[in-house]
Amino acid sequence: MPIQLCPKVKLARMFNLSRTTLHSIVAKRESIAESMKKYGSFSTMRKKSRTSPFQEIEGKLLQWLEYMREHDLNVNGYLLRQQAMAIAKELGCSQFTASNGWIERFKSRHGIFWKTFKVLNLYSFDAIVIKL
Secondary structure: OOOOOOOHHHHHHHOOOOHHHHHHHHHOHHHHHHHHHHHOOOOHHHOOOOOOOOHHHHHHHHHHHHHHHHOOOOOOHHHHHHHHHHHHHHHOOOOOOOOHHHHHHHHHHOOEEEEEEEEOOOEEEEEEEEOO
């Protein structure tokens, strides 16, 4: 049975969308599908799929974080910033600064959050937790 195509105006009415919203969805369908693959169908991360202008740095930093997690090594904000700066230098990105804002947005984009652990009430340290 062949798939029946309907006009965009009719489709917009069917889903109670404006024509411009439907046009945006159709135009961005590939990035929406990619986001669904990456985050899942019901994830809140898909609502705003913003990307960083430093995708290559973020990719290498995520690989480094995965390595650290696999080897049960703790990572704190200072270490994350230093590694991001080292990667940027390696890639020749002189305009990159691992500001607090960039780190917070990086963590938000990739579902990373910090958790403070107390050990025998003597001291506390930050560890990185990655939601999978």
